[in-house]
Each structure stands twice: as C-alpha cells, then as structure tokens.
Amino acid sequence: MTASSKPQIENLTTGSGxxxxxxxxxxxxxxxxxxxxxxxVWMTVVMAISAMPAISKFGFNFLIDKTWxxxxxxxxGLTFVFGTIASSFIAMLIAVPVGLGxxxxxxxxxxxxxxxxxxxxxxxxxxxxxxxVYGLWGIFVMAPFIRAFETWMNTNLGFIKIGDKSIFGTxxxxxxFSAGVLLSIMILPTIASISxxxxxxxxxxxxxxxxxxxATRWETIFRVMxxxxxxxxxxxxxLGLGRAIGETMAVTMVIGNTPQIDTSLFAPxxxxxxxxxxxxxEANEPLHIGALFYAGLLLFAVTLIVNVFAEIxxxxxxxxxx
Amino acid sequence: MSSTTTTSNAxxxxxxxxxxxxxxxxxxxxxxxxAQSVTAIIGPSGCGKSTFLKSLNRxxxxxxxxxxxxxxxxxxxxxxxxxxxxxxxRRRVGMVFxxxxxxxxxxxxxxxxxxxxxxxxxxxxxxxxxxxxKAAIWNEVxxxxxxxxxxxxxxxxxxxxxxxxxxxxxxxxxxxxPCSALDPIATLRIEELIENLRTQLTIIIVTHNMQQAGxxxxxxxxxNTDESRIGQLVESGLTKEIFFSPKDKRTEDYITGRFG
Numbered sequence: 001m002t003a004s005s006k007p008q009i010e011n012l013t014t015g016s017g018x019x020x021x022x023x024x025x026x027x028x029x030x031x032x033x034x035x036x037x038x039x040x041v042w043m044t045v046v047m048a049i050s051a052m053p054a055i056s057k058f059g060f061n062f063l064i065d066k067t068w069x070x071x072x073x074x075x076x077g078l079t080f081v082f083g084t085i086a087s088s089f090i091a092m093l094i095a096v097p098v099g100l101g102x103x104x105x106x107x108x109x110x111x112x113x114x115x116x117x118x119x120x121x122x123x124x125x126x127x128x129x130x131x132x133v134y135g136l137w138g139i140f141v142m143a144p145f146i147r148a149f150e151t152w153m154n155t156n157l158g159f160i161k162i163g164d165k166s167i168f169g170t171x172x173x174x175x176x177f178s179a180g181v182l183l184s185i186m187i188l189p190t191i192a193s194i195s196x197x198x199x200x201x202x203x204x205x206x207x208x209x210x211x212x213x214x215a216t217r218w219e220t221i222f223r224v225m226x227x228x229x230x231x232x233x234x235x236x237x238x239l240g241l242g243r244a245i246g247e248t249m250a251v252t253m254v255i256g257n258t259p260q261i262d263t264s265l266f267a268p269x270x271x272x273x274x275x276x277x278x279x280x281x282e283a284n285e286p287l288h289i290g291a292l293f294y295a296g297l298l299l300f301a302v303t304l305i306v307n308v309f310a311e312i313x314x315x316x317x318x319x320x321x322x
Numbered sequence: 323m324s325s326t327t328t329t330s331n332a333x334x335x336x337x338x339x340x341x342x343x344x345x346x347x348x349x350x351x352x353x354x355x356x357a358q359s360v361t362a363i364i365g366p367s368g369c370g371k372s373t374f375l376k377s378l379n380r381x382x383x384x385x386x387x388x389x390x391x392x393x394x395x396x397x398x399x400x401x402x403x404x405x406x407x408x409x410x411x412r413r414r415v416g417m418v419f420x421x422x423x424x425x426x427x428x429x430x431x432x433x434x435x436x437x438x439x440x441x442x443x444x445x446x447x448x449x450x451x452x453x454x455x456k457a458a459i460w461n462e463v464x465x466x467x468x469x470x471x472x473x474x475x476x477x478x479x480x481x482x483x484x485x486x487x488x489x490x491x492x493x494x495x496x497x498x499x500p501c502s503a504l505d506p507i508a509t510l511r512i513e514e515l516i517e518n519l520r521t522q523l524t525i526i527i528v529t530h531n532m533q534q535a536g537x538x539x540x541x542x543x544x545x546n547t548d549e550s551r552i553g554q555l556v557e558s559g560l561t562k563e564i565f566f567s568p569k570d571k572r573t574e575d576y577i578t579g580r581f582g
Contacts, residue, residue: 204385205423209483211384213436213490214413223439228426 047297054290062294068259068275070283075291077298079259083176083269084299087251088244090180090265091187095244096237098184099191103233104221106192107199120196127189135253138182139174143254146181147173150266162263169264172256176269179255183247187240194239198232199225235313242306246299248273272299330397332357332494332524333378338392340373340382340553347373349552351392353543357493360516360525362539362561364532366576369545370553371528375496378526379415380408397493413440415494416487421503422479424471424486429454429463432471432482436490449489456522457485458515477508484515495519497527501534513538532577536565544573 048055054062054075065076106120150171158166202225210220226233248271256268257278272295283289333355340348348370355361363371376382377390380401394401401411413436424432433450436442442449450467454460459481463474471482480500487495497516501509516525516538529535535542542564544557557564557573568574 203423205419205421206425208381208384209419209423209425209486210435212379212381212412212417212419213439213486214409214411215435215439216409219439223435224425 044297044300047293047300051290051293051297053286054294057287058291058294062291063298066259066261070279070285070288073285073287075287075294077272077291077295079261080270080272080275080295081298082261083179083255083259084245084271084273084302086176086269087179087183087255087271088241090177091183091244092237092241094181094184095187095191095240099188099236099240100195100226100233102188102192103195103199104225106196107225108217108221120193123189124193125189126185127193131186131247131249132253134182134186135250138178138250138254142182143173143178146178147171150177154266165263167263167265169262169266171266172268174254174256174268175266176255176262177265179251179269179271182250182254183244186247186250187243190240190243191236194236195229195233198229198236201232202228231313231316235310238306238310238313242303242310245306246273246303248277252277272296330357331355332397333526334393334395334398336393336395338377338390338394340370340377340391341389342373343387346552348377349548349554351555353555353558355524355526356541357397357524358521359541360520360527360539361541361543362535363526363528363543363545364530364535364576365545365553365556366547367530368551368553369547371543371545372498373553374545375498375526375528378494378496379412379417381412381417413490414492415496416490416492417496418480418483418487418498418500420499422476422483424474424479424482426470426472428468429471429474429482430467433485433489435486440490442490453485453489454482456488456519457481458511458518459485475508477504477511480504480508480512481515484512488519492523494524494526497525499528499530502530509534532565536561544568544570544576546572546576 058065058075062075062077063081064078065074066078067074067076068079069075102123106116106123111119150168150173153168154166154171157168160167206224206228207220210224211217215223251271252274255271255274257270257274258268259270259275260267262269276292276296276299279288279292283292331354333353335351335353335355338348338351339346340351351374363375365371373382376385377388377394378396378401382388390402396411396415400406425435427435430450433453434446437446437449451460451464454463459478462478463482471479474482480503484495484500501512504512513534516527519525527535527538539561541559542561543555544564545553546556547553557568557570564573565577568577
C-alpha cells in the first residue's frame with residue numbers, strides 16, 4: 001500500500017454555518033426558558049416588596065389574626081386562609097370520589113367505545129367553561145337547590161353541634177358550602193380526565209391476570225387497577241386541589257364574602273382570592289395594599305406548594321411506567 | 323381437586339364455533355383433552371390456538387365481544403351454561419400469559435392475591451411458600467418476598483405468575499406461549515416445571531416452538547386455517563404419533579417446517 005492511496009479529505013476544523021445556527025437557536029430557547037423563571041422570581045420579589053408595610057407591622061401574627069378592619073387599619077389573614085382551605089376541602093370531598101367514579105366508568109367496558117369517547121370529551125369540556133359562567137350558574141341555578149338542601153340538613157341534622165353551635169346552621173344560600181360544591185364541579189374534569197388517562201395506561205395484561213385468577217371486575221378495579229394507578233390519581237387530585245385553591249371569580253360570586261370563621265358549613269365565608277378581587281380597587285392606604293399583597297403572597301405559597309407536590313407525583317408515575 | 327384418574331378427560335369440546343363479532347375464528351372443534359397430562363396446541367400464526375385456549379377459561383369474552391356455539395365441558399360441567407359462576411370457573415382453571423404480567427406489588431402479595439380474593443382461610447405464609455416452591459422459584463425469592471415483583475428477571479416473573487396461579491389450587495393450568503418472551507435457559511426451567519406439575523394438574527400449553535411441544539407434552543393438537551382463514555383442528559393425538567407419523571398432509575408439512 002502506498003501513501004498516494006490515502007483519500008483526500010478537507011480540513012475538518014473549517015466549516016459551514018450549521019454550528020452557528022445551533023448556537024443561536026440554543027441561546028434563543030435558553031433565554032425563553034430563563035425568562036419564565038425570571039418572571040416568577042420578579043413577581044415574588046415585587047409582591048414581597050409591596051407587602052413590606054404589612055409584613056413589618058404584623059409579621060407572623062397576620063397568619064393567626066382573625067380581624068380584617070380597613071378603618072382601624074388592623075389586618076389579619078386567618079379567616080381568608082381558613083375560607084380558602086375549607087372551601088377547597090369540601091370541593092375535594094365531593095370531587096375525588098365522583099371524579100374517580102367517572103374515570104373508572106370511562107375505562108371499563110360498560111358502554112361501547114363510541115359512546116364512551118364523547119362522554120369523556122364532554123367531561124373534559126367542563127374545564128373549558130369560563131369561571132364567571134360557573135359563578136352565574138351557581139347563583140341562578142345551583143343556589144335554589146343548595147338552599148333547599150341546606151334547609152333539609154338544618155331541619156334533620158341541625159342537632160349535630162360543635163360546642164353549642166350547629167355544624168348545619170342557618171341556611172343562607174351563599175356561603176362556604178355553596179362555594180365548595182361549585183368548586184367541586186369545576187375541578188371534576190381535572191380529576192376525572194387525568195385519572196382516566198392514568199387508568200387507561202395500565203397494561204391490559206394486569207387486568208386479564210386478575211380476571212383469570214377468578215377475581216371479579218370490582219375486585220380487579222379495587223385491588224389491582226386503583227393501586228397501580230394510585231400515584232397518578234394522587235397527582236390528579238393535587239392538580240384539582242391547586243385549581244380549587246386559586247379559583248377566584250366563581251367563588252367570589254357564591255361564598256358570601258364575609259371574613260369570619262363559623263362552625264356552620266352553610267355560613268358565609270371569604271377566600272384569599274375573593275378578597276383580592278373585591279378589595280384591590282378601593283385600597284388606597286399603603287398598609288391596606290400591603291396587607292392585600294401579604295395575603296396574595298400566602299395564596300401564592302399555598303398554590304406553589306400544592307403544584308410542586310403534584311409535579312413530583314405525576315413524575316413518579318411516568319418514570320414508573322417505563 | 324377433583325378425583326379424576328389419568329384416563330378421564332378434563333375438557334370435552336363438542337361442535338365448538340368461535341366468533342369475534344361477526345368474524346368466525348374457529349369452526350367445528352371436537353376434542354377431548356385428557357386430565358393429569360400435558361396437551362400442546364401447535365399451529366401457524368392466526369390459526370386460532372390462543373383463541374381456543376382463551377375460550378377454555380372464558381377470558382376471551384373479557385377482552386372483546388365474542389360468541390361461542392357448541393359445548394365445552396370441564397369435568398362434565400358445561401362451562402358456557404348461563405348459571406356458571408365465572409369466578410369459580412377461573413379459580414379452577416388458571417392461566418399463564420404470553421408475557422409475564424406480575425402485579426405491581428410485592429412478590430408475596432402477588433402470590434397471595436388469589437387466596438385473598440377468595441378469602442381462603444389458613445396459613446397464608448405457608449400457602450405462599452408452597453406455591454413458590456411448586457413453581458421452582460422459592461429459593462431465589464425467599465429472602466426478598468416483600469420487594470417488588472417487577473424487579474425480577476423475565477423468567478423469574480413468569481415462574482412467579484405460575485406460582486400465583488397455583489396458589490388458588492387450580493385443576494387446570496392454561497399456558498399461552500409462556501416462553502415466547504424468555505431466553506433459552508429460562509425456557510428450559512419453565513419446561514422442567516411443567517414436567518413436574520404434570521402429575522398434579524392438567525396443563526394445556528399453546529406453543530410456537532415445535533421442539534418444546536415435543537419435549538413437554540403427551541398429547542398434541544394441530545390447528546390450521548382453511549381457505550377462508552377460519553381456524554380448525556386438523557389433527558390430534560399422542561405427541562409422538564403426531565410428530566413421527568402424522569396422518570394429515572398439512573400436519574406433516576407444518577412439522578417438517580414446510581410452512582408456518
């Protein structure tokens with residue numbers, strides 16, 4: 001073999017513009033990604049700075065104080081935190097079992113596939129209804145039913161008391177319970193459709209294995225399908241909870257907007273998001289604005305924590321499936 | 323366990339036709355399957371051997387819409403009688419699938435699944451141990467019963483699935499190409515296991531592997547499709563006769579590798 005048989009190749013270190021395009025694209029996308037992060041940090045900082053007058057005056061007392069009095073300039077967030085958590089909790093209490101039921105129904109073969117698919121689509125469509133429409137519906141359609149239900153509960157179960165006050169007290173109509181029920185309808189599509197996707201992703205072979213062992217459909221669902229889907233279902237529930245906590249418009253329209261912590265489920269209450277929506281327009285004093293920002297910061301923290309948990313759970317499911 | 327002797331039949335199939343929706347998959351199957359022995363079902367792809375197997379524990383109807391004519395009886399009882407309790411039928415007829423399908427739970431819970439569903443009284447630990455021992459996997463897993471079954475190798479998972487089926491003490495074990503997803507060594511272990519289980523229960527195994535059918539079975543059924551792609555039972559008999567002196571030309575062609 002002679003040296004002349006070597007193929008002639010071009011200098012590899014010189015080259016076309018391809019690499020430059022890669023670099024530009026990379027910076028562009030990286031920039032976009034970091035922009036999101038920057039906005040998040042910026043928002044937090046702006047909120048913290050605006051909340052400073054209230055933070056320095058009330059400190060952590062804000063979290064345990066029930067007073068909200070713009071005239072005396074005395075602000076505490078406890079009633080709003082309570083209203084936010086309690087209304088979301090009622091919503092979850094209704095939406096989780098119902099949503100899971102829908103998800104199970106839509107993944108089993110009770111109905112033919114060409115009937116189930118439109119139903120599943122309509123469930124997802126529930127999520128597309130603007131929340132102000134939910135609020136209107138809540139006031140004009142749901143409220144009469146709720147009031148009738150509350151009256152019935154008050155008459156028949158009004159004797160159940162904490163201390164000397166009834167849990168099922170005077171039927172107001174607008175109140176914590178109404179807000180919880182409305183929220184449950186709003187988060188139902190999130191819980192039902194994600195749970196359905198998770199249940200659908202479970203291999204058919206597991207279902208067959210259980211049936212072939214002689215288990216019934218229900219034993220198969222409760223002993224194999226739901227446990228296998230559990231982390232994904234928890235993720236779905238936490239996402240639903242996140243939406244319930246942050247929901248503003250519909251809740252503002254039906255919760256009664258009264259800053260109080262009452263033993264009665266039916267009493268009016270207030271949530272953080274409803275407070276912000278109602279009072280920002282008329283807040284002039286720096287301390288009032290600061291207190292509102294402080295409350296907003298609390299809401300931000302709660303939703304952030306809930307969403308981080310959801311992300312962790314959902315991630316665990318998708319990695320477990322590989 | 324039923325008090326059958328080796329000469330009696332586990333299954334009697336009479337004039338059985340099988341339809342997926344309107345499409346016929348099996349036509350006029352008549353066969354007796356002897357108890358306490360291994361029966362292999364062989365045939366080219368799409369000939370209906372898995373379909374036939376899945377009609378024996380009525381799992382086919384759990385997957386899709388099917389219709390079955392004729393009669394299939396298990397130890398003298400018609401399993402397609404409307405009064406039949408599917409749960410009871412499937413407890414007596416275990417099934418091992420093509421791909422290992424352990425539940426995403428611990429090894430122990432996998433084996434205990436059936437007994438728990440049926441509320442079986444008695445010592446669950448002992449039952450789990452004896453089932454795993456029968457499936458020849460006890461020694462490999464006895465120190466990690468509480469760990470996830472999905473950490474096991476494919477061959478171990480398949481033997482675990484066999485143990486899971488054995489835990490409810492079935493009379494019949496259906497195996498749908500149980501080794502097709504396994505390597506040769508894992509396959510050999512399953513075959514040894516089948517050989518050991520033969521005296522205790524009736525085994526019906528669908529296989530693509532002719533050598534495997536020859537090694538593990540006493541009887542063989544050869545399925546094939548006719549001109550209209552409907553599966554039929556071409557020939558049945560003792561495995562050694564089917565393999566060494568097939569009566570039907572199609573059986574001979576298939577066994578000698580001329581098609582399939």
